[in-house]
Amino acid sequence: MQLQAIQQFLETPFDGFHVEVDAARERADIILNRAPLNVISMGQRDQLRQVFEALDAHPQVRVIVLRAVGEHFSSGGDIKGFLEASPEHVSKLAWNVAAPVRCEKPVIAANRGYTFGVGFELSLACDFRIASETTRYALPEQNLGQIPGSGGSARLQKIIGVARTKHMVMRAKRISGEQAYEWGIATECVADAELESTVDALVDELRRFSPLAQRTAKRLINDNEDAPLSVAIEMEGHCYSRLRSSHDFKEGVEAFHSKRPAVFRGE
Structure with a gap:
């Protein structure tokens, strides 16, 4: 829409x-x-x-x-x-x-x-x-x-x-x-x-947080509500891995080291 x-x-x-x-x-x-x-x-x-x-x-x-x-x-x-x-x-x-x-x-x-x-x-x-x-x-x-x-x-x-x-x-x-x-x-x-x-x-x-990381966290937590612990940990690892290649993660790391507020784009 x-x-x-x-x-x-x-x-x-x-x-x-x-x-x-x-x-x-x-x-x-x-x-x-x-x-x-x-x-x-x-x-x-x-x-x-x-x-x-x-x-x-x-x-x-x-x-x-x-x-x-x-x-x-x-x-x-x-x-x-x-x-x-x-x-x-x-x-x-x-x-x-x-x-x-x-x-x-x-x-x-x-x-x-x-x-x-x-x-x-x-x-x-x-x-x-x-x-x-x-x-x-x-x-x-x-x-x-x-x-x-x-x-x-x-x-x-x-x-x-x-x-x-x-x-x-x-x-x-x-x-x-x-x-x-x-x-x-x-x-x-x-x-x-x-x-x-x-x-x-x-x-x-x-x-203040990354829209992409927020979306990922919400869906992960909701989807893992009934999952066995081993499956939940596996899914968390996959989501973490995907976020590592995002612009927002790169921006967050660079902002942390530069001691400045991060500017997230949700990408």
Whole structure:
């Protein structure tokens, strides 16, 4: 998709969210804006997937931030929508929610207040979760006679293990941002007033690195999640070898020896 077509697409009205691109800071924000609870509709999930794919192809974007207006990130999905959706549509939910995982670029979730259901699942699909002290994470589907359907329990189990996942899923328990940080769900937990500045700092930090090395690291880590240790080490070696011939690695080494900031091109 060409840049002009991407920009035109990102300027179209979306269901329950909008997009802001700051080319000067190489940053794009996907902002949930159905206040006060930012409920995520069924159709919105497909649009979110399309936007993540467009931003992944955007040449002026290095980092993507998923955030929300108001006091709550999202209370979850539109309950009525589940009963109205076709089986075919429902079967695509997990694929749509996994869009941040498939992005080659780093994706940050900025969480505050309620981060429930699909709001939590979307956040779990991101690379970094910055939580404010007001954050409450939950997968409350048991209250509806259901289970998480978009990767929530599966991703959570990889992060916190079986016992804690059962505690959250089978008992529909909420945990705080601080507890999520202690359990390894959140990358950081900060005062609510510091959420935006913390996310800003992380965006700028990630922009300092080689886009090529960032893409390689993300894909390697994701692909090796279920691999045996010997296979993971072998794949890491292959990726390391490929990066050794890149312009960015040469630039990084020369900049280190010259004691100057590296200027990476993603090549």
